[in-house]
Amino acid sequence: MKARVTVTLKTSVLDPQGKAIEGSLKSLGFDGVSNVRQGKVFDLEVAGDDRAKAEADIKAMCEKLLANTVIESYRVEIAG
Amino acid sequence: MKASVILFPGSNRERDAARALKHASGQDASIVWHGETSLPAGTDVVVLPGGFSYGDYLRCGAIAARSPVMDAVRAHAERGGLVLGICNGFQILVESGLLPGALLRNNHLKFVCRMQHLKVERAGTPFTNGYTDGQVIEVAVAHGDGNYLADVETLERIEGDGRVAFRYCDAEGNVGQASPNGSVNCIAGIYSERFNVLGLMPHPENFIDPLVGGTDGAGLFASLAKAAA
Numbered sequence: 514m515k516a517r518v519t520v521t522l523k524t525s526v527l528d529p530q531g532k533a534i535e536g537s538l539k540s541l542g543f544d545g546v547s548n549v550r551q552g553k554v555f556d557l558e559v560a561g562d563d564r565a566k567a568e569a570d571i572k573a574m575c576e577k578l579l580a581n582t583v584i585e586s587y588r589v590e591i592a593g
Numbered sequence: 594m595k596a597s598v599i600l601f602p603g604s605n606r607e608r609d610a611a612r613a614l615k616h617a618s619g620q621d622a623s624i625v626w627h628g629e630t631s632l633p634a635g636t637d638v639v640v641l642p643g644g645f646s647y648g649d650y651l652r653c654g655a656i657a658a659r660s661p662v663m664d665a666v667r668a669h670a671e672r673g674g675l676v677l678g679i680c681n682g683f684q685i686l687v688e689s690g691l692l693p694g695a696l697l698r699n700n701h702l703k704f705v706c707r708m709q710h711l712k713v714e715r716a717g718t719p720f721t722n723g724y725t726d727g728q729v730i731e732v733a734v735a736h737g738d739g740n741y742l743a744d745v746e747t748l749e750r751i752e753g754d755g756r757v758a759f760r761y762c763d764a765e766g767n768v769g770q771a772s773p774n775g776s777v778n779c780i781a782g783i784y785s786e787r788f789n790v791l792g793l794m795p796h797p798e799n800f801i802d803p804l805v806g807g808t809d810g811a812g813l814f815a816s817l818a819k820a821a822a
Contacts, residue, residue: 525744526697526742527697527700529697529698529699529700529701529702529775530698530702533702577659578651578655578656578659579651581652581655581688581695583687583693583694583695583743583744584695584697584742
């Protein structure tokens, strides 16, 4: 089963990289852009076809390693 | 003092830490590989050294914080044993949950490597017996992710309990304008609830010898040697 995990900084946490990227986009002429936030994407495969178990396992992976829940939030999407 | 310095893949200050520990106590420190599941018998002090464990992959300190030896380090801390995390070691301590909060990318996005004054917020802990309250010391900082952050409640608790160990300051001890990384309340280092775990971004281990620019870091290791004697 294929899944995608998206990890982003919580909205309460200032993202200086996002700010720098936003500044660069504006310098390229994209004046209307705002609130750029940088994050991470993890694509992974888990064995078996039990969707609920896969989702629970991936959430546990996020809590234990993929995200630092002090500063980051995560979203799990399972393909298909 | 029996000290164990943990070596992760990508650590690079373990010898500096071991040298500072020996300088203070006269005893050799053990270098312990991160794959070990126990600490050498009789370990008084564990040091997580600076460097770039696992190449800073995922988040600084994240992968090292999940290595086998960290369960033994956690047990040591729970027993009241002393743990010191310097720079990447501090990042590993927050990632492992042994200290609260997180260390984010420096607010100016640049790696900062320079001399830095620090204010010793409280003397009298096992790490600061060798200093006086409010003493200003000068050591180096060298990091890209030292921007300490905790949520409002955690921060209030840390401040209320007097758990800020060191703050960035100027040569006169003024806090506020001197932060090298945007750290909240100019926090350079914090203690655990029981004051037996200390994490800090600056590098006291490199300032124990006048030959290399100063000895202001020696007090920390002398304190440890005294506390563990």
